[in-house]
Amino acid sequence: MGRDFTSILDISRDEMDLLLDLALGMKRDGPSQVLRGQTLAMIFEKPSLRTRTSFEMAMYRLGGNALYLSAHEVRMGEREPVKDVARVLSRMVQAVAARTYDHATVTELAHYASVPVVNALSDDEHPCQALADLLTLRERFGNLAGVRLTYLGDGNNIARSLAYASVMAGVHLTVAAPAGYELPSETVERALALPGGGSVTQTHDPHEAVRNAAAVYTDVWASMGQEAEAARRAEDFAGFQLNAEVMASAPADALVMHDLPAHRGEEITDEVLESPRSVVFDQAENRMHAQQAVLASILGG
Ligand code: CP
Ligand code: NVA
Numbered sequence: 001m002g003r004d005f006t007s008i009l010d011i012s013r014d015e016m017d018l019l020l021d022l023a024l025g026m027k028r029d030g031p032s033q034v035l036r037g038q039t040l041a042m043i044f045e046k047p048s049l050r051t052r053t054s055f056e057m058a059m060y061r062l063g064g065n066a067l068y069l070s071a072h073e074v075r076m077g078e079r080e081p082v083k084d085v086a087r088v089l090s091r092m093v094q095a096v097a098a099r100t101y102d103h104a105t106v107t108e109l110a111h112y113a114s115v116p117v118v119n120a121l122s123d124d125e126h127p128c129q130a131l132a133d134l135l136t137l138r139e140r141f142g143n144l145a146g147v148r149l150t151y152l153g154d155g156n157n158i159a160r161s162l163a164y165a166s167v168m169a170g171v172h173l174t175v176a177a178p179a180g181y182e183l184p185s186e187t188v189e190r191a192l193a194l195p196g197g198g199s200v201t202q203t204h205d206p207h208e209a210v211r212n213a214a215a216v217y218t219d220v221w222a223s224m225g226q227e228a229e230a231a232r233r234a235e236d237f238a239g240f241q242l243n244a245e246v247m248a249s250a251p252a253d254a255l256v257m258h259d260l261p262a263h264r265g266e267e268i269t270d271e272v273l274e275s276p277r278s279v280v281f282d283q284a285e286n287r288m289h290a291q292q293a294v295l296a297s298i299l300g301g
Contacts, residue, residue, distance in 0.1 A: 013194070054288040133286075151217045256272055
């Protein structure tokens with residue numbers, strides 16, 4: 001795999017397959033200490049539970065170290081320019097993971113850093129989450145080709161990375177969003193141009209969208225940084241809640257997915273999240289295994 005992982009578009013279909021194989025192998029056998037003596041710096045402009053913990057544990061389990069740098073500490077772009085942060089960190093650590101608002105901040109870091117940069121979520125993408133999600137589906141279905149996945153909700157960072165990853169994995173993704181919250185058409189066109197045999201279709205009808213779904217996925221209606229829009233979004237997304245009524249339109253064995261954190265009573269009900277169909281904690285755990293594969297591939301030689 002190449003140097004940076006700022007987007008699913010940074011890896012090829014074959015590289016994605018290899019990463020998933022490697023992650024499954026590491027989950028089964030335990031990781032080896034291939035990153036002994038290496039350090040990952042993690043710059044987070046937004047809060048995190050899963051991403052921070054999974055990156056730290058991934059480095060620890062691979063024999064390396066992780067260094068958490070909070071937004072308050074670094075004040076990227078304010079205390080000093082992004083390009084200086086990139087070059088200073090490159091002199092001291094072997095890789096950087098960054099969680100940012102603006103996606104351009106991650107790509108600017110990658111441009112100026114002489115060490116690999118991994119996207120730990122930006123407003124546009126969450127590639128590590130998409131890898132963990134495919135890993136979760138592979139554990140359940142074996143082969144990803146032909147799996148029908150439905151995403152209910154905002155055409156946001158989660159949906160975009162999922163769209164790219166789905167097409168490359170041969171997954172048929174249906175996105176059901178309210179008008180005005182769809183994935184941008186250029187994202188869908190870019191996804192459909194990728195090799196892999198999967199597809200992305202969009203609809204405004206949640207019940208229709210889940211009818212043949214092997215798994216139904218949702219995410220928060222107001223993402224980090226959109227808190228001021230929460231009330232308006234709650235109105236706009238009414239009818240798109242992942243609840244028992246929507247799940248009744250899906251096949252009886254359809255899985256329930258969420259990247260977490262979840263807002264129970266908003267995008268998903270407690271009943272559905274806690275149901276036996278829910279694989280949300282597998283997704284969370286798989287963040288660590290997927291990122292071990294990414295870090296070992298980028299840094300392990
Ligand atoms: N899913 C995810 O990225 O969670 P965190 O925001 O807690 O890292
Ligand atoms: N769309 C959410 C994902 C959180 C993991 C956000 O950006 O806040």
